[in-house]
Amino acid sequence: MAHSTGAAAPEQIAFRELLPDPGAPGVDLGEAYAYPAGLDRPWVRANMVASADGGAVGTSGGSRDLSSPADRRVLGTLRGLCDVVVVGARTARVEDYGPVRPRPAWQHLREGRSPSPRVAVVSRSLDVPEALLTEAPEDARTLVLTTDRAPAARRGWAAEHADVVVVEGASVTPVHVIEALAERGLYRVLTEGGPHLLAEFVAAGLLDELCLTTSPFLLGSGPPRVVAGGPGTPGAPEHVPARSTPVRLARLLESDGHLFARYLRG
Numbered sequence: 362m363a364h365s366t367g368a369a370a371p372e373q374i375a376f377r378e379l380l381p382d383p384g385a386p387g388v389d390l391g392e393a394y395a396y397p398a399g400l401d402r403p404w405v406r407a408n409m410v411a412s413a414d415g416g417a418v419g420t421s422g423g424s425r426d427l428s429s430p431a432d433r434r435v436l437g438t439l440r441g442l443c444d445v446v447v448v449g450a451r452t453a454r455v456e457d458y459g460p461v462r463p464r465p466a467w468q469h470l471r472e473g474r475s476p477s478p479r480v481a482v483v484s485r486s487l488d489v490p491e492a493l494l495t496e497a498p499e500d501a502r503t504l505v506l507t508t509d510r511a512p513a514a515r516r517g518w519a520a521e522h523a524d525v526v527v528v529e530g531a532s533v534t535p536v537h538v539i540e541a542l543a544e545r546g547l548y549r550v551l552t553e554g555g556p557h558l559l560a561e562f563v564a565a566g567l568l569d570e571l572c573l574t575t576s577p578f579l580l581g582s583g584p585p586r587v588v589a590g591g592p593g594t595p596g597a598p599e600h601v602p603a604r605s606t607p608v609r610l611a612r613l614l615e616s617d618g619h620l621f622a623r624y625l626r627g
Contacts, residue, residue: 417554439572444548447550450482487512509528
């Protein structure tokens with residue numbers, strides 16, 4: 362799930378590159394996680410954290426138990442690089458999301474863009490943290506994707522504070538999300554989950570990249586995986602087929618026992 366975002370001083374965190382260039386002196390995270398150049402459509406990157414045995418939720422019910430200063434530094438870099446952070450409503454509530462605040466370290470990553478990325482939240486009921494809507498700056502207004510079945514009064518209130526996209530039907534699909542982002546020129550996409558939203562992007566064949574932090578903890582049975590509730594699981598939509606998506610390991614970093622893998626589709 363989405364990671365805790367507390368700041369940590371860069372000089373106190375050392376990363377070691379394991380792949381593709383083991384032992385390379387120093388790691389430039391901005392270069393290591395740069396989006397492809399010349400994008401002409403949204404490139405969807407997911408950032409998730411999991412325990413060594415695959416659990417995505419710690420004992421507190423969120424991902425904070427699995428995070429670390431190095432993990433938060435990577436997350437900060439990924440947010441600095443992206444145009445928009447996409448998150449499901451449940452994750453936004455559990456992780457207490459608000460607008461992404463600008464950081465001085467992002468100036469070179471965001472040259473020519475707003476100081477911080479927008480947040481796009483997917484919610485059928487519009488049950489989202491109010492701060493996410495009311496506290497976003499004008500140059501990075503929150504984008505809300507919901508359905509015409511959400512309460513009309515709630516839709517009207519949300520539209521006073523955020524950009525609201527209403528789709529017909531019972532749910533907002535990944536295709537709806539990508540179309541809305543493309544219309545706004547938001548091509549560098551970072552989704553932080555949760556696991557159910559990520560499963561939908563995988564099933565739709567719309568996930569280009571997975572940045573996965575593996576934390577040195579064992580959680581045992583019970584917690585969901587970083588991709589959960591997708592096709593083939595109880596309650597999943599029957600019209601969405603199960604999908605096996607090949608990925609290749611493009612980069613692997615290590616810091617204080619935590620592994621940071623960057624997987625590219627295909």
